[in-house]
Amino acid sequence: MPKIARLNGSIDQIDLEFVEREATPRFLMKLSIQLHLAGLSLSNTVSILEIFGVERARSTVHNWVHKADLQPEDGQSPDHVAVDETVIRLNDEQYWLYAAVDPKANKLLHTKLEPTRTSVISRAFFAELREKHDVDDAVFLIDGAPQLKDACSRHGLDFRYERHGNRNSVERVFREVKRRTSSFSNCFSNANADTADDWLRSFSFAWNQLI
Template sequence: MLADLLSESYAADLEESWENERTATPVRAFAVRLHETGCSLRETTTILAELGVERSHGAVWNWVHRLADNGCDSPTAKPSRVAVDETAVKIDGEWSWLYAAIDLETKLILDVALFGRHGTDPAAAFLHQLKEKHDLSEATFLVDQFGYRTALSRLGLSGQVNYTERNLIEKWFHTLTMRIDRFHNSWVGSRSSVCKWLEQFMHYYNRQRPHQALDGKAPIEEVQN
């Protein structure tokens, strides 16, 4: 059976996320990973059907969101250099701003957050959220505009304007955009559903996606070494 073939390749701690489900957990984990890595819901259900598991688009969608609700946060990190930036995203026809921060050494996405506008105040709010989750006592932030310098100063954090080394965060935004554009020009749904999707994508990027600069390892493996 498909469940038996996949049983050795999923994290056992996912079991609690899917209690009382009739589909075996390894199959659900496999379907979620297919969707994370670029398959549409239709493509995912087609692959499952080819493997003998008939499930609806709605079932797969529910699995994705249930895992996002119960997924692990990024591990606490103590980065030395952090790139932070924001990009505009459209949700149901309205623009929002997605902030993200990445550890330049481990390539770990430290956090993401959505705001209705951009500027010093949202940047400070995002950095405060980041400071609550990670040890930033020795971190230097690489930014691309002086507005961030004001936000960093408010929180007692160190930063410098850098247009070269910080391009890793821009590459991550590009990866994210490619994943979104695979299906839609913009998100369709509520802000909360977008936040859940972003959490799931961050979980996939940090824990499952191999990174060329890390010799094929996921960022979480670099953090735990």
């Protein structure tokens, strides 16, 4: 029952203000968005719609997901924040996914996809995180990457090195993102960086609702 309640709650939070003229019932649009973000491929999501007598292209569901502009809720106040970066393949190019996770709640706080990793980019990520959430008194858990240490120091944030323990929460997120991007080639193939960044924010929304 709790998982069903979270699913219903996340569907209610999906805003369809972008819809002008759409023949698909709004509940089915929201269900399609949620199912895809929860792990269903676009092809299988379209098959679910067909059960309800609605035929839509995979690209249509893909557009619904991106136009919904979903992202994690702002204003969180975690005691600890696990921060890390990992390589993401976008077509034939390498990008870096930055992620901040509340390890106690196992919820994503912020993500950002960048073409490289530098101290300047890391500082900007932390600046965005501080704008979205109340994290100035939190302890940041990092793995010793110099650019993350520099960003914490520049922002005057308390941090400590931790390779396991509470940092496992961000590793679980990375594993799921990589599983999705490798299993569902239609996610990041033939997509630009802005589209991928968009999808990652939407994924963060769904992750927080369904964990």
